[in-house]
Amino acid sequence: MEADFDPATAFVPPTAISHAPDLVPYGSHVRVVVDRSFPGRTVLTVTVAGVAADHAFPAHLHTGPCGADPTASGPHYQDAVDPVRPSTDPAYANDRNELRLTLRTDSRGGGTAATAVAWQPRPGEARSLVLHAGTPAGRHGAADRAACVKLQP
Numbered sequence: 583m584e585a586d587f588d589p590a591t592a593f594v595p596p597t598a599i600s601h602a603p604d605l606v607p608y609g610s611h612v613r614v615v616v617d618r619s620f621p622g623r624t625v626l627t628v629t630v631a632g633v634a635a636d637h638a639f640p641a642h643l644h645t646g647p648c649g650a651d652p653t654a655s656g657p658h659y660q661d662a663v664d665p666v667r668p669s670t671d672p673a674y675a676n677d678r679n680e681l682r683l684t685l686r687t688d689s690r691g692g693g694t695a696a697t698a699v700a701w702q703p704r705p706g707e708a709r710s711l712v713l714h715a716g717t718p719a720g721r722h723g724a725a726d727r728a729a730c731v732k733l734q735p
């Protein structure tokens with residue numbers, strides 16, 4: 583999956599939506615590779631170019647699709663689903679049960695990060711990778727969702 587970030591208002595629904603053009607400018611580039619070739623394992627690699635320099639974006643697999651409303655991407659995808667929503671129980675909300683990584687960019691706004699988890703997402707349930715604004719941007723709620731990358735139709 584490879585795309586340029588576009589505004590959510592684009593005529594054709596974009597593959598990669600920026601909700602925060604100050605951090606993820608329109609036209610900046612993203613590539614997401616989800617490798618499921620190892621049985622029972624998923625390796626996700628995300629690479630960006632042209633986004634905010636010297637920044638750390640927390641990035642997570644989310645359940646919902648990307649949409650004009652940043653909250654469309656829904657909660658974090660969990661391998662074992664917490665029966666309580668929102669999920670705050672550390673037995674479920676942890677980086678083994680969710681796919682999380684931190685994407686750090688260099689002085690030119692490029693970067694790559696990868697992580698592996700010991701499971702594969704259930705088909706159709708992990709529909710987006712969300713790049714959060716993180717710190718020091720310090721945004722909260724929906725405003726923290728800087729960008730969204732569509733992972734499957």
Ligand SMILES: [Cu+2]
Nearest residue numbers: 641642658712
């Ligand atoms: Cu998230």
